[in-house]
Amino acid sequence: MTGPLDAVDPQISALIARESRRREQTLQLLAAETIASPAVRAAVGSPLADKYAEGYPGHRYHGGSEVVDEVERLAVQRAHALFGADYVNVQPLSWALANFAVYAAFAQPGDQVLSLSLRHGGHQSHGSRANWSGRWFSVVNYEVRRDTERIDYDRVRDLALIHRPRILVAGGTAYARSWDFAAMRTIADEAGCVLWVDGAHLIGLAAGGVLESPVPYADVVSVATNKVMRGPRGGLLLARAEHAESLARAVYPFLQGAPAMHSIAAKAVAFAESTTEEYRQYTRNVADTATALAAGFADAGLHVVGGGTDTHIGIVDVSPLGVTGREAARRLASAGIVVDKAITPFDPAPVSEGSAIRFGTAAATAGGVLPASAPHIVDLMVQAMTTTDERRHAGIAESVARLGEVE
Numbered sequence: 001m002t003g004p005l006d007a008v009d010p011q012i013s014a015l016i017a018r019e020s021r022r023r024e025q026t027l028q029l030l031a032a033e034t035i036a037s038p039a040v041r042a043a044v045g046s047p048l049a050d051k052y053a054e055g056y057p058g059h060r061y062h063g064g065s066e067v068v069d070e071v072e073r074l075a076v077q078r079a080h081a082l083f084g085a086d087y088v089n090v091q092p093l094s095w096a097l098a099n100f101a102v103y104a105a106f107a108q109p110g111d112q113v114l115s116l117s118l119r120h121g122g123h124q125s126h127g128s129r130a131n132w133s134g135r136w137f138s139v140v141n142y143e144v145r146r147d148t149e150r151i152d153y154d155r156v157r158d159l160a161l162i163h164r165p166r167i168l169v170a171g172g173t174a175y176a177r178s179w180d181f182a183a184m185r186t187i188a189d190e191a192g193c194v195l196w197v198d199g200a201h202l203i204g205l206a207a208g209g210v211l212e213s214p215v216p217y218a219d220v221v222s223v224a225t226n227k228v229m230r231g232p233r234g235g236l237l238l239a240r241a242e243h244a245e246s247l248a249r250a251v252y253p254f255l256q257g258a259p260a261m262h263s264i265a266a267k268a269v270a271f272a273e274s275t276t277e278e279y280r281q282y283t284r285n286v287a288d289t290a291t292a293l294a295a296g297f298a299d300a301g302l303h304v305v306g307g308g309t310d311t312h313i314g315i316v317d318v319s320p321l322g323v324t325g326r327e328a329a330r331r332l333a334s335a336g337i338v339v340d341k342a343i344t345p346f347d348p349a350p351v352s353e354g355s356a357i358r359f360g361t362a363a364a365t366a367g368g369v370l371p372a373s374a375p376h377i378v379d380l381m382v383q384a385m386t387t388t389d390e391r392r393h394a395g396i397a398e399s400v401a402r403l404g405e406v407e
Helices: 010-025 040-045 068-083 093-105 131-138 154-161 182-191 203-208 241-255 259-274 277-299 325-334 363-367 371-385 390-401
Strands: 088-091 112-116 138-142 167-170 194-198 220-226 235-239 315-319 339-341 358-359
Touching: 010 390, 040 259, 068 088, 068 203, 068 235, 068 259, 088 241, 093 167, 093 194, 093 220, 093 235, 093 241, 112 154, 138 154, 154 182, 154 194, 167 182, 182 194, 182 241, 182 339, 194 371, 203 277, 277 315, 277 358, 277 363, 277 371, 325 339, 325 390, 371 390
Parallel strands: 112 138, 112 167, 167 194, 194 220
Antiparallel strands: 088 235, 220 235, 315 358, 339 358
16 A cells, blocks of 8 residues: 555554654653654665665675665765774664674673673673573673672673683663773783673763763673664674674574665664764753753752763662662653663662663753753652652643753
């Protein structure tokens, strides 16, 4: 069938409209999301979505790939210019698949992997038993220090020299501080292992000059192009030249078949947009807003894990308010503010409840929120978390919907 979406499928059209309204009328503080740029969305919805292009440029299984070969080469060139990596692979369909490709390239089932504990800010794909990475590999975890809630690099070194892992993993999804990549490189060299930086939550800020890039230090960096970077949902691998062949084979044909050429085109768009001053200012605002929110929560008497944030992420212990992380997230959602429940390092609460919330500022910043609004946002969030009154939540939601007017 042909015709506009609302005529062809009014149900889906209506649901898309509802999602658009939801995002416009609420404050999106999920650390895993931002808002793709209009140009990225245009590329995702292009005719390139129809093309099946199994293989790599110049070596496709299917014919008619001359144009998409140029698209992929351009995406690789732009990523190389942006990040400075020797080897770039833009084909991973997701960040998780990019992570799995790292294992496939460098390890065999049963090999040891040293990574940040999931309870201390790591990610399921770094060795959780709920994930295949924790079932196929022998995983040892390092933790943050109890006194500072930051990475103890001396302890990481001790564990690396004791266990001699095949892969040393840096990066996580709920660790708000910057990483000492030079220290991790030294540890990996001493232990004779591969240094993998999971840069899903870091690389967008590094591209904007807010954080140090892990690329000069790591053997391989895995990337999500949709966490802070305003690209499509998808993965990316950045690596040293000597790992090119093993990573290419890990992605195709080991893990996946044909790439999503419309997504690769959208990644190319995002890489180009990430070189602009507009993008650099966006990332500065992302980091400054996160810092201001963390400071505001501390001023309100709440503990911010790690003493603050260097990124777009913040973990706030809300137990002094008499709520669990789950209940706090529910109350905030009722007031039009979207966050994740979280646990703190050494959290006595069960994971299902948690003592904390996790916020992220990329989506809110992309939507127009600026650092100056952080104190007002903290005030609204504390109000929402300390009441179950639906009328008060409705009033807070009205204030949230007007945040754009405040800016």
